[in-house]
Amino acid sequence: MKLKINGVEEEVAAATVGELLAARGVDPAARFLAVAINGVVVRRSEWDSQSLGPSDDIEIVKPFSGG
Amino acid sequence: MTDPFVVAGTTLSSRLIAGTARYPNQQVMLDCLEASGAEMVTASIRRISLEGYAESLVDLLGGRYRLLPNTAGCTTVRDAVLTAELAREALETNWIKLELIGDRELLYPDVEQLVRAADELVRKGFIVLPYSNEDPVTCQKLADVGCAAVMPLGSLIGSGMGIANPAAIELICSRSPVPVVLDAGIGTASDAALAMELGCDAVMVDTAIAQSHDPRRMAAAMRAAVEGGRLARLAGRIPKRRFAEPSSPQLGLIGS
Numbered sequence: 001m002k003l004k005i006n007g008v009e010e011e012v013a014a015a016t017v018g019e020l021l022a023a024r025g026v027d028p029a030a031r032f033l034a035v036a037i038n039g040v041v042v043r044r045s046e047w048d049s050q051s052l053g054p055s056d057d058i059e060i061v062k063p064f065s066g067g
Numbered sequence: 068m069t070d071p072f073v074v075a076g077t078t079l080s081s082r083l084i085a086g087t088a089r090y091p092n093q094q095v096m097l098d099c100l101e102a103s104g105a106e107m108v109t110a111s112i113r114r115i116s117l118e119g120y121a122e123s124l125v126d127l128l129g130g131r132y133r134l135l136p137n138t139a140g141c142t143t144v145r146d147a148v149l150t151a152e153l154a155r156e157a158l159e160t161n162w163i164k165l166e167l168i169g170d171r172e173l174l175y176p177d178v179e180q181l182v183r184a185a186d187e188l189v190r191k192g193f194i195v196l197p198y199s200n201e202d203p204v205t206c207q208k209l210a211d212v213g214c215a216a217v218m219p220l221g222s223l224i225g226s227g228m229g230i231a232n233p234a235a236i237e238l239i240c241s242r243s244p245v246p247v248v249l250d251a252g253i254g255t256a257s258d259a260a261l262a263m264e265l266g267c268d269a270v271m272v273d274t275a276i277a278q279s280h281d282p283r284r285m286a287a288a289m290r291a292a293v294e295g296g297r298l299a300r301l302a303g304r305i306p307k308r309r310f311a312e313p314s315s316p317q318l319g320l321i322g323s
Contacts, residue, residue, distance in 0.1 A: 006114040006115070007114070026115065031125075032123055032125045032126075032157050032158060033115070033157055034112075034153040034154070034156035034157035035153075035156075036149060036152070036153055039145070039149055041149075041152045041153055041155075041156050043156060044156070059114065059149075059153065060114060060115050061112050061113060061114055061115060061153050061157060062112070062113070062115050062123055062157060063110040063111070063112060063123065063124050063125050063134065063136060063154075063157060063158060064110060064111045064112070064113040064124055065086075065087040065088040065089075065090075065096075065110065065111065065124055066086065066087060066088050066109055066110050066111025066112075066136075066137050066139050067086030067087070067088045067089070067109055067111075067137070067139070067224070067225075067271075067273035067274065
């Protein structure tokens with residue numbers, strides 16, 4: 001399934017946010033992470049239930065240094 | 068505390084808010100934050116690098132500081148609101164430093180979009196601290212839509228040019244129904260002290276500390292400057308006079 005993840009189009013096998021994070025080596029239990037699909041935040045509690053669809057635009061973010 | 072700094076009902080122990088960017092390295096950043104005495108520090112929200120999950124800024128700060136996420140780099144209401152919502156989710160705080168930029172070279176706020184984004188975020192339950200231009204009308208609008216503070220710039224972000232329009236800052240401070248935080252352009256300690264003397268409730272500093280020659284020392288200097296400037300403000304300065312007023316008595320002059 002073709003998706004956009006953090007601005008990059010990729011072929012992805014994962015069916016949910018949780019699976020996507022795990023496949024990328026990101027511990028889904030890690031704190032201070034947030035995910036949005038098509039401009040809508042997906043809460044952590046929904047990571048395993050929210051299914052991914054073709055052409056979904058996904059943002060996976062964390063806090064970083066800033067002023 | 069006899070002179071509390073209160074924002075949205077929360078008392079902060081320091082009137083200096085520090086940024087976490089542009090330090091030579093992480094250890095210097097940690098030392099500077101400590102030397103600054105800041106309680107609240109800012110952070111940005113960015114895409115994770117999918118090559119690896121590096122130690123996060125939040126882990127580094129070790130729960131010692133109150134994190135204020137920002138919407139740095141956003142140029143539209145949509146992006147600013149989404150960034151704020153992601154920040155709320157990632158950091159479990161509804162506080163947000165709202166930045167909505169109208170010019171990438173100047174990093175000046177797009178005030179029309181800024182006020183709209185602030186309004187939307189307040190309605191969504193955020194505690195909004197907007198980075199603003201130094202315009203009393205804009206600051207009033209931001210307060211009117213429910214921002215918890217207003218944060219006018221002293222001069223361009225990272226420019227070190229100090230307070231370009233002290234009269235405007237003083238006007239904003241005298242009229243603002245919410246706390247005023249001077250945010251952007253501070254270059255050295257005297258700029259921070261001036262901001263406090265003009266009536267600001269707090270000051271936000273990043274580049275002036277991080278990129279100084281001795282950041283740890285500059286962080287300490289900023290701490291002292293904010294404290295000194297605030298004391299001076301509360302003490303009530305003498306007026307500026309056109310002519311001299313002698314300090315020594317005029318009677319009993321030898322040879323008179």
